[in-house]
Amino acid sequence: MVLRSCWKSRHKSRSGAADCLLRPGWTVLLWLCVTLVACASGVVGETKNVVQKDAEFDVTYNDTVTSENQTIYAFNHTVSRNKTEGVRVSVDVSSQGSESPILFVVRQKQAVLSFQVPLILRGLYQRKYPYNHLGRTLCQPPTRAASETQYFFVDVSTLSSQGTNYQLRVSRVESFTLQTDKKFSFTASPSQPQYFKYDFPDGVDTVIVKVSSDTNFPCSVMSIQDIQCPVYDLDNNVAFIGMYQTMTKKGAITVQRKDFPSYSFYVVVVVKTEDEACGGPLPYYPLRPDELTDAGNRSKVLDVVVSPAINSEVYVMGMLFCLGIFLSFYLLTLLVACLENKRMGKRRELFQNPADMSPAETGNPATTDNCSTLSSEAITDSATSTDNNYGYMERTLDSVGRSRQESLSSVEEDDYDTLDDIDSDKNIVRTKKFLCVSDLARKDKRILSKKYQIYFWNIATIAVFYALPVIQLVITYQTVVNVTGNQDICYYNFLCAHPLGALSAFNNILSNLGYVMLGLLFLLIVLKRDIVHNRALVRNDVNALECGIPKHFGLFYAMGTALMMEGLLSACYHVCPNYTNFQFDTSFMYMIAGLCMLKLYQKRHPDINASAYTAYACLAAVIFFSVLGVVFGKGNMVFWIVFSVIHILATLLLSTQLYYMGRWRLDSGVLRRIVYVIYTDCIRQCSGPMYIDRMVLLVMGNIVNWSLAAYGLIKTPNDFASYLLAIAICNLLLYFAFYIIMKLRSGERIQCLALVCILFTAVVWGFALYFFFQGLSTWQKTPAESREHNRDCILLSFFDDHDIWHFLSSIAMFGSFLVWTCS
Template sequence: MEKSNNSKTGGTMIDLGYNEEESLLDNASSSSSSTTVLNVQELLSQSETRRQLKTQPVYLKYFWKILLIVSAFYSLPSIQFVVFQITDPEIKCYYNYKCLRPFLGIPSFNNVLSNLFYLIAGTSFILITHFTSHQEDGIHGLHTDLSLYYSLGLTIILEGIFSALYHVCPSRLNFQFDTTYMLIGSGLLFFALHQKRHATLTAGAFKAYGFFSLFIFFNFLSLTNINIYAFWVMFVIVFGYVSIIGSSYLLAHKRMDLNPSIGFLWRTLKKLIRPSTIDDKPRFFALLIANILSWAIVIAFAVYGMMGSISKNFSNLILGVMVLDFLIYLFYYIAMKIKYGEKVYLFVWVLFAIMFLSWGFGLYYFEISVTNKFYTFDESLLLNRPCIIFNYWDTHDLWHFLSAIGLFSIMAIVYFVDWDLRTVPRSLIHVF
């Protein structure tokens, strides 16, 4: 009986013990669930905070990294090609023989050395952006990711390096070395200005460099013996496609897609036919002016190219259109800042003055040709001129110096133009 009672009691105790343990487990489980919920909410809150504090989408950080990788692989065959050129007696280098200053086995060392100004300008810009950047708090000012600004500084440095390579033995064969990074830098200027207020809409690095490579490819084609008419037909088709797609997405404030839907293009076309339905009229008129001027230049160059040689000024065409479109966008940007009562500091206007003066005088000296790689060698010799600075540098060296200042000043304008917004709450900053 006792055994039975003990057993029963023991059973009861076990039951009670089990129930008590289950109750404790339930409480622990409930507490654990509550804690888990709190932890999840806390993690979500932290994740949201981190997301808000991120200054730029991650893909912007690839701009300067990809630029360095591409340049490393681009430089090796370029150096090899130039060494081959200078050591082959059958290849004629288009030097300014009236101002030829050889050194270290390089016949025109003075023309190579003057590219040092690009390296100084690019390095200075990178250092200035690095040491003047402020801590991002996610609440005040615009996004402060410096990736595109570092890329801009790198393009000036790389322009100096590859221009120096070109001037080791300047000719039509390696002329593209002298223009590649001018094209990339001009395009990156637009991206850098656009991402200030449209950080999530700016195209990624792969699309951007793919876009640049397309025009660099056409620049290469212009130096070949391709049929003139075929070349210009292809270019006008591609340029028209880029103009329509780019303008449509900029007007719609959407991220660029190289393969848009027919519906999207049709809706954009209907808006263009009826401008009164467009909400962002200032941007529409800026795009309209840019397209009219760009197409006028392209058509003029196409007609000139078909009548003469497509290779003479094609790189100037691409650079001219890209710089023109950027300047229109920059002036639109400044006008909208003024419209919304934002300040443009005095030193930014000083940079504008420096930019116009340096580019004005720079283009003046650029047009004073001392060689012409598209002429015959004997015709180019007739253009040779004596040195004009310290009996060492010619007018083209002056172009290097002044254009380096011009590039630095225009990039500094893009960087400093919104310096007044550093302490302004982000929610109060207008998007345009």
């Protein structure tokens, strides 16, 4: 055999073999002798001295290895089916050289584990970190027998010709199997990862694995892996299988029994070589990519505890509680509607018997609550706003009772009358003894109704085209999380994230049900009012025709639709909340704030309110800046300067639009007109403002907005979306306060129902904001830093602080909408 192998090794070419066969016999014999000597010398040179030793547990073996000797340590231990013991191999090498490392190979019954010392782990930018002290836990293959003896071998070899000293110790791991609700402490490092086994007890289908530490760094990774060999427990392979997440102080993963056929799993904890993944600083940048960096001391003490998660009864209770809260609003609304119908029935009976009525009950426009006298400024606003370029329809007093059943097809918004006596009709209206808000609405009601219906149809179209790709995207996100097991993709509150089916945090999705249900209830309320008002117009009811604020319900329908869409998109966002889909949760918040301000403005200025196209274009610009702020605003002073300038300019333009009621033009002569106004009103005669109340509002609004712009420029907050939303909410609250004050100044009174709604909504908003600022997670930081804010459930063991924010904010928004309808 040796001759044959040597013949093949020396004659690899077909022509060489043929020449050998043609040579004389003595030549062939001499050649065979030379070849035999060469092969014999090669075999002897490659022979190693292999030594096998019977080894024992908990004994430290000090030995030396070279390229000429190889040592095999033979171990045996008894494995029981009902008891799992961990086996850990610890190696320490004194040599610092890495050119010829020592190779350790552990051969087991169903697995082979190999590693070299020094162990080289790579970090960012291909940094190399050597580790001379290693500790690895051996995986334990399951056994079918009640008890059996298993053997495993540790082979030690190297290619270095110089002797290298090493220490080898194999020991049993105490408490290798984790117990339910019992904390276990351990120490881990990049070269000494740890993992433990957990078996699902009978009757437990879901558990939460919590790993915690007192220190932020070094950065760690916790992983949940099935019981199989090999176990991936190094920084460069821990993400290969199972579920995993980075952590600093806190980490939690919900594990379901159905995902593991053996009803058991490994909890693996690995310390990373660098802290960049957890938001920590990086070491110095290496001069060369292959430069070895000192690994340093990166040991970390951690605690692990496995607790049972909630059962199906808690899921049912959570869903019933959520439905019960919001269905109670439907019942309460039905009760109020019944009481209101009963009261209106008695009122109609009184109208049928006018002899029994007091003067205050006659329905005179001067005395009814629905028709209020107006301040001189309101009259002036109407007078100065009827000649602008919006094209107002002339409307005489006789045309007030015109039936709503006329065709709308012939009425267009841009129709206008150019008669010279248009002002005479205005004077006729103003000579009425009791002037109502409806008398100052000069445009035809049918035109305005069509104009405001566009708000609803536009937002419905936006909702459809916005929601469909959002739903598709979040389904993809959830699928990626489930397939890859990378739980750093989504920013959940992992200590209170209850899965259901493919969803990882069903409770955060369920809590958004309030927005949808209360938004639908608000639409039903508006629809009922719309139907009642139309019936009153058909029967020529004087109160519906002449008194009160002109009824246009298009903006109300848009507000209800926006509230429902906020719930849907917030639920989509919470399927996988992260940096790339934040706008799903905030887009319709901006729309709700904008629509509410437009509705308040429309209550006193129905003829000159912005069109739907202009309003939605402005809201689209706000959302566009929101995206830019999140992507480019973090620490970018140039962006903040540009945004602050745009914010201030927009505030000035809007102030001018509101003060002059739209009767100004932005063209090349605007600067000349500004200088002229300043000269005539401030320098020449120093006259006060024509509209004092409006000027006070605009001055306060500019102070607030300029202050917010200065705050953003100085602080440059990381959460730009919340900062932009705060600007919208502050302006809405400011304008609402001005609206209430002007109602009182004009002699109107706030009805009892509206006052109750205002107080109730203010209290609910206060509690809602408290829970909002708890901040259980934040995508402005790394996933590991976000998990530091995670907290346990506080309501029914199912809902967390953010879920309560969803409950309260949906109720508060619904109450705010009711205030808008009542005020």
